[in-house]
Amino acid sequence: MDLSLPRLRMLRELHRRGTITAAATALHYTASAVSQQLAQLERDVGTRLFERRGRRVQLTDLGVLLAEHAEEILASVERATLALEEAGETMAVKLTAGVWASVASGLLPDALTALARTHPGIEVRTRELAPEDTAGAVRDGVLDLSFVIDYSNYPMTWAPGLERAVVAIERLYAAVPAGAVPSASVTLAELAEHRWILAPSRAHFGHAARLALQAGGVQAQIDHEVEEQATAMAMVAAGLGVTLVSDLGLALRPPGVDVVALGDALTRTVSVAYRTGSARRAALSLVIDTVRTAAAEKGIGAGTPVPTPDPAAAGRPEDLGVPADRLELS
Structure with missing residues (x-):
């Protein structure tokens, strides 16, 4: 399974904000771009992550699970970036x-x-x-x-x-x-x-x-x-x-x-x-x-x-x- 960090970031924002429009606004993307990337994330993991509830999108239990792991993954990436910068000579x-x-x-x-x-x-x-x-x-x-x-x-x-x-x-x-x-x-x-x-x-x-x-x-x-x-x-x-x-x-x-x-x-x-x-x-x-x-x-x-x-x-x-x-x- 190949997880894209930008897509995980979009998933995290959807989990935080509740709508694709709000997530897109926070990340400075269009709503359609976020929707397309989240659909691709669903294909990447091979399971349903979202359910349509009228005009809203709700995370499934597996979607919530992945969003919670996304928080940890993105925080780890930031810590790794920091460690590399501090260790680098240049x-x-x-x-x-x-x-x-x-x-x-x-x-x-x-x-x-x-x-x-x-x-x-x-x-x-x-x-x-x-x-x-x-x-x-x-x-x-x-x-x-x-x-x-x-x-x-x-x-x-x-x-x-x-x-x-x-x-x-x-x-x-x-x-x-x-x-x-x-x-x-x-x-x-x-x-x-x-x-x-x-x-x-x-x-x-x-x-x-x-x-x-x-x-x-x-x-x-x-x-x-x-x-x-x-x-x-x-x-x-x-x-x-x-x-x-x-x-x-x-x-x-x-x-x-x-x-x-x-x-x-x-x-x-x-x-x-x-x-x-x-x-x-x-x-x-x-x-x-x-x-x-x-x-x-x-x-x-x-x-x-x-x-x-x-x-x-x-x-x-x-x-x-x-x-x-x-x-x-x-």
């Missing part, structure tokens, strides 16, 4: 990382360039996902690591079996049309009369922004909901409203946008999430250290001390850090 490793737009544009280019220079055998591939989805993809084995966000007023729910290493602390700023706010700093309450451009409330960023506005007593008029900071700032430049932007998002700022320091302390912590069993993976440690170095060079390192907000520092995000405990890989 490190040649491929890792897949979950990213989102501002990390991909503001932090990774410098980090991956440095990594290629110092450790050319480590290849990091990236997959852009919504920040809310990256940790789950690591937990499910789709990604080796991912960037995740915790807002100071809205920490994320943490999944069992994952650990995290803090790599950066970002401060949030007001992004306003050029000349719209003459002062060097502004509070959210002082922006109450402006129209707003924010991420949807289902997004981590959008929910954190709304909580901050509510805490400041602002009943914001949200005229535009867009996913990306770059899109929001383009609309700000056109005079359509104001928004919030992070340190990494500033790399995407177009002409016609002023960045103003916020009197309301609002920060977000950027971490790298990885499976607990990967904690000793040497290549993963090197990637995290390289990203931390790139963040520190941009003035947003996890250990950067924060001074008292200074109006003269408006527009200079590198002068506005916050302290945080640095979490190390065990």
Whole structure:
């Protein structure tokens, strides 16, 4: 019997999630591709693994048995990969990382360039996902690591079996049309009369922004909901409203946008999430250290001390850090 690891991974996800559609979404395949591969797995083992129950597929007793063994097999493969990497004299490793737009544009280019220079055998591939989805993809084995966000007023729910290493602390700023706010700093309450451009409330960023506005007593008029900071700032430049932007998002700022320091302390912590069993993976440690170095060079390192907000520092995000405990890989 020849068992395919990709097919076993699909079986495991079907067992976890209950539908082929959900399994396909988790693994970033089409439902038809997963269905075809699972049918082939059934032929490979020579017995029925699934039963149709209306529009759902239910595992047979033998299907459940194989899915439980698949968990052990896939975990063993990961441990074997780790052992080979640690034993090898030359490190040649491929890792897949979950990213989102501002990390991909503001932090990774410098980090991956440095990594290629110092450790050319480590290849990091990236997959852009919504920040809310990256940790789950690591937990499910789709990604080796991912960037995740915790807002100071809205920490994320943490999944069992994952650990995290803090790599950066970002401060949030007001992004306003050029000349719209003459002062060097502004509070959210002082922006109450402006129209707003924010991420949807289902997004981590959008929910954190709304909580901050509510805490400041602002009943914001949200005229535009867009996913990306770059899109929001383009609309700000056109005079359509104001928004919030992070340190990494500033790399995407177009002409016609002023960045103003916020009197309301609002920060977000950027971490790298990885499976607990990967904690000793040497290549993963090197990637995290390289990203931390790139963040520190941009003035947003996890250990950067924060001074008292200074109006003269408006527009200079590198002068506005916050302290945080640095979490190390065990």
